[in-house]
Amino acid sequence: MRREEQLGLDGMPSRLYACTPTRLSTWLSCPRLYRMSYLDRPAPRKGPPWAHNSLGASVHNALAGWWRLPQAQRTVPAASGLLERGWISEGFASDAQSAGARDRARGMVEEYVAALDPADEPAGVERTVGARTDRITFSGRIDRLDDRRSANGGRELVVVDYKTGRRPLSTDDARSSLPLALYAVAAGRVLRRPCHRVELHHLPTETVHAWEHTPATLDRHLGRAEDIAAECAAADQRYRDGLTPAGQDEVFPPSPGPGCGWCDFRAVCPEGSAATPARRPWDGLEPFPAD
């Protein structure tokens, strides 16, 4: 059992590192991106909005709005209307391209909600949950938290994450996802109910990729999160202490790779610019990158 707080040498609680799963994942993907996203102030200027992000956000908002409707109003046409009215048109090459993407997104949402039971009231929609361990405190927002009958006849919470990218997903994506595991831990603690199952709902392929965690696998993810957070905390401290430009690159090295093409800060990152060709804001529509 993890202690609620870690006591310092003087017996006083030591400060916990506050983070989100996204912050930890950003550190893992690229420390320079982490620095520019979370530490540099003012933050470097980002590139223009991405069309595929607009599509993803529009779908997420429509599904959240659908669940917030009274049960009798949770119909397929209602979902279409929410998608239409909430469509985010940033990042598209033209109105015609935006309209085509909107039609495709509306189709995805319609097919998805047609398979749902409006009476399956979720335990939460876009619900923020948080928890802490000996070393960190973390919070994050869950797309949907289901309240389902478990195999033993009781009730259990299930973490549901919507995905709209074109990249095919697998069970391994659900199993290895640090954010999903942390959401499960936090949901279980906040609602004081069992929460071990995590699911990726991939709307373009109408597939669900699920993983059933055990207390041991959740604990492993927590330990990993604590280790990553310790690296972040040490790097944050060195940043606060003051770093030369060379020191910044030593503590926050770039991690150039194929993903740089989709990085918001590619234009101000020489290594990332050299690693990939420039992408246009709508290039992620065909095919979509991972979201």
Ligand code: SF4
């Ligand atoms: S462009 Fe690539 S290397 Fe540069 S900050 Fe972004 S992800 Fe990191």
